[in-house]
Amino acid sequence: GQQVMQIPQYQHVQEGEDFTTYCNSSTTLSNIQWYKQRPGGHPVFLIQLVKSGEVKKQKRLTFQFGEAKKNSSLHITATQTTDVGTYFCAGYYGNNRLAFGKGNQVVVIP
């Protein structure tokens, strides 16, 4: 079936450093979404990318959608302790099935 794969699954990041997490789909996506889940919390929407090659920024977060619309990345600069959590990418297969990757669990080392 359709799959969304994320790498790496776990990251330990020193506070102040940058890191990137990657998302790949087995098929072309109409759009891709990113969510963040804080420890013990629920997923919260961050952003949606729709266009091929699209780049969007939210303060220290930069999101990219690949030219072929099959991959995406999230890059965080100057990591802060508030960045701790699990980052999920998700893609729609058809209009009604949002498939999530397994997530990238980020631990921030002070």
Added chain:
Amino acid sequence: NAGVTQTPKFQVLKTGQSMTLQCAQDMNHEYMSWYRQDPGMGLRLIHYSVGAGITDQGEVPNGYNVSRSTTEDFPLRLLSAAPSQTSVYFCASRHDRGVSGANVLTFGAGSRLTVL
């Protein structure tokens, strides 16, 4: 505006027992869905509904039933609980914006279920 409300927050069941996880949203969202989250597995879609009276299966539907009699409510039923159903369950809803629209999910706080 409460968003998506799930009850109960925690539940312990014995194998074979039945129960219903409740989900209610007050945003007039057409679409509602249930996901389960297991360590290292991400979020997997169980069932979803695009409107009252319409439901469909997701990726992992076995052992679960749903119904959608109103726009607001989308309960998830476990008819005979099994230890493999120990998980955190999330209900999520959204407007239906079409294929190219901003179909962004709003999640509830989750229900943690343990089956002994």
